[in-house]
Amino acid sequence: MTKPSSSVSNPSIVAQRITLTGKVQGVGFRPFVYRLAKQLGIRGWVQNLRGRVLVHAEAPADQLEGFARSLIEQAPTIAQPEICHQEAHGLESIPEFVIRDSDQDAEADIHIPPDFFTCPDCLREMDDPQDRRHGYPFINCTQCGPRYTLIRTLPYDRPNTSMADFPLCPDCLAEYEDPMNRRFHAEPVACRVCGPALSYVAAYQAIEGNESAMEAAVEALRIGRILAIKGVGGYHLVCDARNEAAVQKLRDRKQRPDKPLAVLVPAMGDDELDAVRGIATISPAEAECLRAPSRSIVLVTRRDDADLAAGIAPGLGQLGVFLPYSPLHHRLLQLFDGPLVATSANISGEPVLTDNQAVDRRLAQVTDGTLHHNREIVRPADDSVFRLIAGKARPLRLGRGFAPIEQSLPFSLKTPLLAVGGQMKNTVALAWENRVVISPHIGDLDSPRSLEVFKNTINDLQELYQVKYDSIVTDAHHGYAAHRWAQQTGRPVVPVFHHHAHAASLGLEYPGDEPWLVFTWDGVGYGADGHLWGGEALYGKAGNWQRVASFRPFSIPGGDRAGREPWRSAAALCWEAGLPYSAPAEDELVHAAWEKRINCPTTTAVGRLFDAAADLTGLVGKASFEGQGPMLLEAQANTPCVANTLPLVKNAEGLFEADWSPLIPMLRDEGASLNDRASQFHATMAATLVQQALMIRDIHGAFRIGLSGGVFQNKRLSEQVFELCAREGLEVYMPEVIPCNDGGLCVGQIIEAAALHNDINNNPK
Ligand SMILES: [Zn+2]
Numbered sequence: 001m002t003k004p005s006s007s008v009s010n011p012s013i014v015a016q017r018i019t020l021t022g023k024v025q026g027v028g029f030r031p032f033v034y035r036l037a038k039q040l041g042i043r044g045w046v047q048n049l050r051g052r053v054l055v056h057a058e059a060p061a062d063q064l065e066g067f068a069r070s071l072i073e074q075a076p077t078i079a080q081p082e083i084c085h086q087e088a089h090g091l092e093s094i095p096e097f098v099i100r101d102s103d104q105d106a107e108a109d110i111h112i113p114p115d116f117f118t119c120p121d122c123l124r125e126m127d128d129p130q131d132r133r134h135g136y137p138f139i140n141c142t143q144c145g146p147r148y149t150l151i152r153t154l155p156y157d158r159p160n161t162s163m164a165d166f167p168l169c170p171d172c173l174a175e176y177e178d179p180m181n182r183r184f185h186a187e188p189v190a191c192r193v194c195g196p197a198l199s200y201v202a203a204y205q206a207i208e209g210n211e212s213a214m215e216a217a218v219e220a221l222r223i224g225r226i227l228a229i230k231g232v233g234g235y236h237l238v239c240d241a242r243n244e245a246a247v248q249k250l251r252d253r254k255q256r257p258d259k260p261l262a263v264l265v266p267a268m269g270d271d272e273l274d275a276v277r278g279i280a281t282i283s284p285a286e287a288e289c290l291r292a293p294s295r296s297i298v299l300v301t302r303r304d305d306a307d308l309a310a311g312i313a314p315g316l317g318q319l320g321v322f323l324p325y326s327p328l329h330h331r332l333l334q335l336f337d338g339p340l341v342a343t344s345a346n347i348s349g350e351p352v353l354t355d356n357q358a359v360d361r362r363l364a365q366v367t368d369g370t371l372h373h374n375r376e377i378v379r380p381a382d383d384s385v386f387r388l389i390a391g392k393a394r395p396l397r398l399g400r401g402f403a404p405i406e407q408s409l410p411f412s413l414k415t416p417l418l419a420v421g422g423q424m425k426n427t428v429a430l431a432w433e434n435r436v437v438i439s440p441h442i443g444d445l446d447s448p449r450s451l452e453v454f455k456n457t458i459n460d461l462q463e464l465y466q467v468k469y470d471s472i473v474t475d476a477h478h479g480y481a482a483h484r485w486a487q488q489t490g491r492p493v494v495p496v497f498h499h500h501a502h503a504a505s506l507g508l509e510y511p512g513d514e515p516w517l518v519f520t521w522d523g524v525g526y527g528a529d530g531h532l533w534g535g536e537a538l539y540g541k542a543g544n545w546q547r548v549a550s551f552r553p554f555s556i557p558g559g560d561r562a563g564r565e566p567w568r569s570a571a572a573l574c575w576e577a578g579l580p581y582s583a584p585a586e587d588e589l590v591h592a593a594w595e596k597r598i599n600c601p602t603t604t605a606v607g608r609l610f611d612a613a614a615d616l617t618g619l620v621g622k623a624s625f626e627g628q629g630p631m632l633l634e635a636q637a638n639t640p641c642v643a644n645t646l647p648l649v650k651n652a653e654g655l656f657e658a659d660w661s662p663l664i665p666m667l668r669d670e671g672a673s674l675n676d677r678a679s680q681f682h683a684t685m686a687a688t689l690v691q692q693a694l695m696i697r698d699i700h701g702a703f704r705i706g707l708s709g710g711v712f713q714n715k716r717l718s719e720q721v722f723e724l725c726a727r728e729g730l731e732v733y734m735p736e737v738i739p740c741n742d743g744g745l746c747v748g749q750i751i752e753a754a755a756l757h758n759d760i761n762n763n764p765k
């Protein structure tokens with residue numbers, strides 16, 4: 001600390017030190033401070049302090065106040081600064097305002113910026129034939145471009161990113177060094193002279209040069225070829241979305257017969273959404289979500305007259321669409337002039353592929369050609385996916401454009417925790433003090449590569465944020481790969497029950513002391529009583545959940561296989577209810593095994609009820625991906641109907657158990673239309689939830705209702721719950737920042753573990 005100077009030359013000049021936190025790195029914040037100071041005649045300096053920004057400002061007192069206000073009010077669009085400290089300081093009598101180098105030794109309070117789509121200024125340059133970056137597919141500035149996926153280490157300076165491989169040309173260097181320029185210290189700055197370049201490889205021949213490579217790729221797409229295209233956080237598999245044969249070929253080669261494919265749509269018209277409107281009906285909220293700089297995939301309702309291959313999302317009314325998310329995609333779509341299928345290039349459920357050689361090796365049988373570029377992707381970030389539910393955009397998957405997701409905890413931790421999430425849709429979270437950082441979507445932890453990325457992500461988060469975890473929070477299920485990994489680290493392991501984590505996760509976005517009634521409806525998870533839960537209502541708060549309602553348990557023949565084979569759930573319900581059900585011929589022994597309860601775990605999972613309904617209505621008995629049955633069923637639920645509730649019985653343990661058996665004859669009634677049956681099913685489930693809530697309110701008094709678990713990704717169901725609750729005067733909450741599915745588990749694990757083990761610092765510093 002400098003002591004206040006005694007030899008003040010001009011007594012009206014004072015000095016202040018202003019420390020800013022929030023999103024202030026990698027967003028052009030220092031040059032903004034510099035320009036603002038110049039404009040207001042302020043002297044002093046600005047410096048990066050590994051995550052924070054420190055400003056030393058000297059001017060008359062009233063001018064300093066205006067300066068501090070403008071630091072927040074006029075900050076760059078993608079920055080979200082907050083003043084965390086402001087105090088008087090001794091004068092240093094600096095003659096001008098300067099930008100100082102980053103202080104590498106400062107105490108870490110690090111924020112990593114996500115990867116953002118091209119800003120309007122860069123887009124204008126890209127489309128301007130006179131501009132030296134005209135058509136350049138890697139254009140960026142301080143307000144846009146890749147970040148998280150190219151940072152090797154902090155501080156965020158060019159030599160610490162994968163752009164270190166590209167020495168700046170004199171023109172780019174001049175921009176990079178000019179504090180008045182938009183590209184001042186834009187770390188990934190590049191041009192066609194010095195920056196990354198494309199190459200198109202097909203049939204062992206490479207076409208180099210950005211324009212030639214893009215033209216060759218577009219030519220191949222026009223004639224129905226399947227390409228792998230390298231983006232920001234990984235590769236996509238891409239083909240013409242209007243070409244039925246191409247889409248079918250992609251499905252055959254990827255052995256992915258039905259799972260919906262996302263569609264990348266050209267940005268056209270005044271608000272960029274004209275082409276989207278040609279294929280889908282979109283609400284203003286969906287439009288806003290599509291246009292956000294994260295450029296996420298948004299599920300929207302497909303138009304009947306959409307010029308799209310039927311095979312893109314077979315049997316589904318909604319379709320995942322997104323706008324170009326990098327200058328490369330923007331340019332490609334301009335050239336192609338039509339929608340493209342763009343699905344993550346991965347092997348089923350694994351993390352998205354990022355490495356040029358790995359793509360050549362592992363996707364050789366799938367692709368006809370590959371559009372590579374030579375900027376290394378340091379870490380993967382899959383596309384983010386959103387769905388509008390009950391008026392709010394809810395994430396179904398978080399990745400590119402958000403990663404890493406930084407949030408404040410409603411408490412302060414004594415020791416740093418790592419939470420390793422679940423088995424499917426895995427994400428991990430690192431938490432310390434009052435901060436939690438959530439990884440992007442990693443994938444299903446069933447393969448060696450998934451586990452590799454999982455481990456890298458954990459190391460990465462610790463290195464980037466300079467935090468070492470103390471103990472590890474895992475799902476209580478011993479079979480989960482993440483649980484086994486945690487056991488062999490030698491660190492203390494804190495197991496948390498799956499649905500307790502789902503319930504606790506609401507505490508991130510909705511803190512407060514009022515009790516919760518959280519409906520945790522999902523596929524299956526290991527429950528506190530050793531059975532597979534998934535239809536529970538949990539009352540209480542983090543660290544103290546009481547199971548108060550559930551569904552009539554049923555035993556599923558074949559256990560784990562039920563996730564892919566809805567008929568097993570249907571058989572379980574029928575047999576349990578004493579009704580006939582004929583198993584497929586190849587599984588004729590199943591009934592005998594079921595009678596002896598061999599490999600027939602007992603569950604209360606609502607996800608399995610949706611599966612059963614999909615089979616009993618004749619939609620799908622054997623699914624080609626997990627969740628197909630419920631998705632097909634939701635797509636059919638489009639008629640109005642009167643809601644009935646299922647009978648609720650208070651069982652021996654005092655739980656309100658909903659009996660699903662009246663659903664069976666309704667679902668099987670071929671006299672009624674499929675639409676009516678699907679609608680009736682959704683309405684009944686929603687009404688039953690609310691009925692359970694009302695009965696519990698009679699016992700426990702007021703609470704907040706939470707919806708958590710993969711089942712609530714179902715828009716029809718969740719919106720009906722919101723509607724019925726509004727009628728009853730019940731408050732309902734559902735996550736908006738993290739996914740309600742297993743992708744949000746890691747956050748709940750942190751909150752639950754902290755509460756369970758009193759790992760909360762009551763006197764945060
Ligand atoms: Zn830009």
Ligand SMILES: [Zn+2]
Nearest residue numbers: 169172191194
């Ligand atoms: Zn250059």
